[in-house]
Amino acid sequence: METPIRKWTMAIDMDKCTGCGACVVACHAENNVSIFTPNQIAWGRAMHWIHIERYWTAAAYPNVHAYFLPLLCQQCGRAPCEPVCPVYATNHSERENLNLQVYNRCVGTRYCQNNDPYKVRFFNFFDPTFDAPLTEQLNPDVTVRSAGIMEKCTFCVQRIRRAEQEALAEGRPLRDGEVMPACVQTCPPSALVFGDLSDPNSQIAKLAANTRAFRLLEHLGTEPAVYYLKGGESRA
Numbered sequence: 680m681e682t683p684i685r686k687w688t689m690a691i692d693m694d695k696c697t698g699c700g701a702c703v704v705a706c707h708a709e710n711n712v713s714i715f716t717p718n719q720i721a722w723g724r725a726m727h728w729i730h731i732e733r734y735w736t737a738a739a740y741p742n743v744h745a746y747f748l749p750l751l752c753q754q755c756g757r758a759p760c761e762p763v764c765p766v767y768a769t770n771h772s773e774r775e776n777l778n779l780q781v782y783n784r785c786v787g788t789r790y791c792q793n794n795d796p797y798k799v800r801f802f803n804f805f806d807p808t809f810d811a812p813l814t815e816q817l818n819p820d821v822t823v824r825s826a827g828i829m830e831k832c833t834f835c836v837q838r839i840r841r842a843e844q845e846a847l848a849e850g851r852p853l854r855d856g857e858v859m860p861a862c863v864q865t866c867p868p869s870a871l872v873f874g875d876l877s878d879p880n881s882q883i884a885k886l887a888a889n890t891r892a893f894r895l896l897e898h899l900g901t902e903p904a905v906y907y908l909k910g911g912e913s914r915a
């Protein structure tokens with residue numbers, strides 16, 4: 680069976696996001712993301728592949744509203760982090776429009792982090808430590824990164840692979856909504872939607888065409904694969 684070209688894309692509805700942080704926890708658990716001590720965080724070493732930015736409406740008190748913007752790697756079609764990596768550790772998958780990170784190729788120059796306008800790439804200053812019993816829940820499908828390695832979200836590429844293999848074994852195409860990154864699966868109000876934008880009938884294609892949809896720093900020409908749905912219109 681010929682491998683189809685995909686355009687994996689995420690939509691995030693800011694009117695639905697409550698800022699609960701469940702997606703952050705799910706991402707940590709799924710991707711073996713390190714947990715840092717308060718002292719390390721005070722040194723600026725916090726690491727969350729997805730984190731929640733908070734914004735307030737400009738209205739005067741008491742008519743102010745908080746909005747939450749979950750920020751993760753935007754899987755740019757023209758990613759500024761890619762051309763600066765001297766060893767091709769960060770590179771683009773044309774087949775599925777993912778910004779990949781090859782851990783065992785990374786030599787830790789951090790050029791990619793400096794050239795990333797979204798600041799969603801993280802450097803391992805320490806070897807990870809997972810106190811028992813957290814060692815029992817490490818995901819065997821995901822590498823545990825060591826000190827000196829850059830890391831970031833890849834739309835849970837291991838889940839994409841698993842869904843593709845299951846569909847292949849059953850001799851059928853992937854269904855819309857079948858691939859669920861951990862954050863999407865966990866979000867209580869279903870603020871996150873994931874899918875293949877190249878399928879015109881997919882839910883993600885409809886959300887990307889929504890009049891509320893916008894992309895972060897689009898004027899830089901990065902062609903992000905994450906669409907945000909502007910908040911506020913249903914609260915006005």
Ligand code: SF4
Nearest residue numbers: 696697699700702866
């Ligand atoms: S889990 Fe959903 S509602 Fe909670 S912070 Fe993440 S995106 Fe927002």
